[in-house]
Amino acid sequence: xxxxxxxxxxxxxxxxxxxxxxxxxxxxxxxxxxxxxxxxxxxxxxxxxxxxxxxxxxxxxxxxxxxxxxxxxxxxxxxxxxxxxxxxxxxxxxxxxxxxxxxxxxxxxxxxxxxxxxxxxxxxxxxxxxxxxxxxxxxxxxxxxxxxxxxxxxxxxxxxxxxxxxxxxxxxxxxxxxxxxxxxxxxxxxxxxxxxxxxxxxxxxxxxxxxxxxxxxxxxxxxxxxxxxxxxxxxxxxxxxxxxxxxxxxxxxxxxxxxxxxxxxxxxxxxxxxxxxxxxxxxxxxxxxxxxxxxxxxxxxxxxxxxxxxx
Numbered sequence: 001x002x003x004x005x006x007x008x009x010x011x012x013x014x015x016x017x018x019x020x021x022x023x024x025x026x027x028x029x030x031x032x033x034x035x036x037x038x039x040x041x042x043x044x045x046x047x048x049x050x051x052x053x054x055x056x057x058x059x060x061x062x063x064x065x066x067x068x069x070x071x072x073x074x075x076x077x078x079x080x081x082x083x084x085x086x087x088x089x090x091x092x093x094x095x096x097x098x099x100x101x102x103x104x105x106x107x108x109x110x111x112x113x114x115x116x117x118x119x120x121x122x123x124x125x126x127x128x129x130x131x132x133x134x135x136x137x138x139x140x141x142x143x144x145x146x147x148x149x150x151x152x153x154x155x156x157x158x159x160x161x162x163x164x165x166x167x168x169x170x171x172x173x174x175x176x177x178x179x180x181x182x183x184x185x186x187x188x189x190x191x192x193x194x195x196x197x198x199x200x201x202x203x204x205x206x207x208x209x210x211x212x213x214x215x216x217x218x219x220x221x222x223x224x225x226x227x228x229x230x231x232x233x234x235x236x237x238x239x240x241x242x243x244x245x246x247x248x249x250x251x252x253x254x255x256x257x258x259x260x261x262x263x264x265x266x267x268x269x270x271x272x273x274x275x276x277x278x279x280x281x282x283x284x285x286x287x288x289x290x291x292x293x294x295x296x297x298x299x300x301x302x303x304x305x306x307x308x309x310x311x
Contacts, residue, residue: 011037016056018047020065044068063092078107082162145220148204156219160282168276173232177271178293181224182301186258206248242304261301268296269304
């Protein structure tokens with residue numbers, strides 16, 4: 001199956017077209033709809049909101065539009081963390097070199113003049129989507145911990161920034177936490193690093209299964225240390241989720257003869273309830289979670305400590 005036919009079948013990529021002229025939108029849709037998922041919108045406000053909601057792979061953007069022009073809208077895209085990476089192609093009737101230079105300086109990856117040739121615009125969009133495909137493939141490997149196959153610290157840094165921005169705008173409380181394997185150095189020293197690697201995979205997947213039930217995510221951010229988050233629920237459910245993470249690891253029933261506190265492998269957890277805002281930052285919140293983690297360890301391990309971050 002050739003590339004175009006595979007794309008036509010899978011419709012892997014999504015293109016968002018923003019143009020105030022219905023005729024232009026219909027033409028763009030007719031060019032791409034058999035190969036990609038195409039979303040159409042006629043103004044900047046709805047275009048921005050759709051970009052937030054659907055996270056398209058590529059945006060085709062007109063410049064001359066009522067209320068807000070394409071130059072202003074691409075600036076808004078590039079200043080929004082969850083949209084800044086999305087490539088934008090201007091398709092416009094503005095033909096001056098100054099306008100083209102301005103569009104490219106603002107971050108557009110291409111600038112196509114109207115009226116456009118259907119074959120050429122299809123080829124240029126395909127070329128940019130091939131770059132997107134390659135970037136996603138690289139990001140997949142760059143953002144995954146090879147050992148546990150869960151997201152790594154780099155992915156945590158990217159995701160937490162986006163999460164912080166979104167939760168701050170929505171005034172949404174989030175539970176941020178750190179889980180650490182108890183006496184893991186003793187385990188490695190006694191059983192060997194190969195078995196240590198195996199149990200890290202088992203533990204991370206056990207915690208992941210719990211958190212995913214509650215729209216949470218987990219990241220390996222250190223040797224035996226995992227960062228995580230999940231949306232705030234009522235107080236009882238928040239603590240139930242943390243307790244389930246502890247219990248999921250115990251249920252693995254992995255012997256740990258060299259543990260000073262428990263005969264099977266266990267974890268300790270520190271977690272913080274916080275509503276992100278401009279006055280706080282993710283580093284301070286995770287420091288507070290880390291303090292609770294150490295409190296859990298010093299008070300016997302195999303437990304969680306849960307608190308609220310205030311500043």
